[in-house]
Amino acid sequence: MECKVFQNRIAPFFLWFLIIFTIFLIFSTYSSDPFSHGPKDKLSQQNQSSLSPAWPPAQPPLMPLPMALQIEEECDMFNGRWVKEPRGSPYTNESCRTLPVLKNCGKYGKEDGYIYWRWKPDGCDIPRFDPKIFLAIVRGKKLAFIGDSLARNHMESLLCLLSQAESPINVYKDPQDKFRTWEFPSHNFTLMVMWTEFLVFGTERMINGTGSNNFDIHLDRINKAWADQISSLNYIIISSSNWFFRKNYLYENGNLIGCVNCNEGNLTQFSIGFAVQRVFRTALKYISSCEECKKDLVTLVRTYSPSHFEHGHWFTGGYCNRSHPLDEREVDIFGGMSWELRKIQFEELGRMTEDGKNNKKFKILDVTKAMLMRVDGHPGSYWPAKRNVNDCLHWCLPGPIDMWSDLLLKALRKD
Ligand SMILES: *[C@@H]1O[C@H](CO)[C@@H](O)[C@H](O)[C@H]1NC(C)=O
Ligand SMILES: *[C@@H]1O[C@H](CO)[C@@H](O)[C@H](O)[C@H]1NC(C)=O
Ligand SMILES: *[C@@H]1O[C@H](CO)[C@@H](O)[C@H](O)[C@H]1NC(C)=O
Ligand SMILES: *[C@@H]1O[C@H](CO)[C@@H](O)[C@H](O)[C@H]1NC(C)=O
Ligand SMILES: *[C@@H]1O[C@H](CO)[C@@H](O)[C@H](O)[C@H]1NC(C)=O
Ligand SMILES: *[C@@H]1O[C@H](CO)[C@@H](O)[C@H](O)[C@H]1NC(C)=O
16 A cells, blocks of 8 residues: 555656656657767666566657646545544544434444544545534535435534534424434534435335335336425435335336336346436436526435445344454455445446536545445444344444545535
């Protein structure tokens, strides 16, 4: 890793050296000046491969430079590793008064080792989250998290981070606590969360009056509960995926087209990825063609957040009691469902940004790889659970999910 950083810093200098050297070489080759033969002879004795792996004498010498500079400036925030952070989190379960009890892992006895890590992108550092800077950027703006309980988890984390600079006031909460609005009055900043399991319209199938945990999902019908509320927003952070892992029925044009995670002889079986692809397409299209929306609306797609159940799942004894982040080599990053869903989200986002018709901004908050390594950051058994159920899906607060707001701040700064 250190070596990569070194290369990134050194590469441009070295390329400059090569360019000057090449110009000198060309000059000396075609010059009749007798002095010019010195360096040329020296070069022919030298092993060229030892000069630089990027030494291609046949290539035009000026080509590599812009690329090298780009690498230097555009650090890839999403590739990196978790390194020790002795300072821990910017907040604690004492200093964040809005910290929900379900995420207060410390209170339920979880060893706090998982707090002392920070995400280190290859080739650069993320500055420690500064709530004052964040609030200065979003002054007079409205930001909404749209999605399921992981979207809520992110909002709760951001609330804790921001509350270190100003105490938020909860100004709205619907009866089911699916929609909430917080104000930061001295920054005139509004933070909202809007609940939607699927982004599109879906209803639970009832069996004899009780919920069956299976849903009818209309892939091409936007969920109006959130969609009708976006016209005043400046920022949207949109996510979804986890609810597609149950048995669900899919509709297009009002017609049942098949199901996911099902085994019903007469129904076409679709993959989770197919359903996720379609709902992101529907949601992003809706946002991009929203005429009442603000001109400066920025939409960020937060990529898939993986769970870490081992030896079972929610209700089959699954647990997650590891005490360290995994090393990149210990995770099958590219082989699993997480990466596939992330890829689909990237593709659908790409479709929007390539679509020249709209000038709304779309960005990505790519958290999947970083979170795949954080087996240690879930509540597990350290939460007020009914029965013996472990939560290996949501993230403790403070905890690794706080990093999502570092990436968010970085993304907002660029606008
Ligand atoms: C020169 O390069 C060749 C192959 O590229 C390598 O086998 C050889 O060891 C190198 N010699 C020196 C002195 O570096
Ligand atoms: C905060 O977490 C610590 C353990 O890290 C725990 O002892 C304490 O009770 C918690 N405080 C609150 C207010 O939840
Ligand atoms: C707060 O921001 C809104 C725009 O979102 C603006 O219309 C309003 O005037 C601002 N209020 C104050 C007190 O600055
Ligand atoms: C629904 O109730 C009926 C009558 O009480 C019963 O026969 C049937 O098995 C129930 N169906 C399910 C899926 O529980
Ligand atoms: C599939 O079969 C079930 C049970 O046999 C039936 O209730 C359902 O209507 C069938 N669905 C379709 C689309 O034919
Ligand atoms: C995790 O839990 C399992 C099952 O209870 C146990 O066998 C294992 O030793 C635990 N590992 C750690 C690191 O605590």
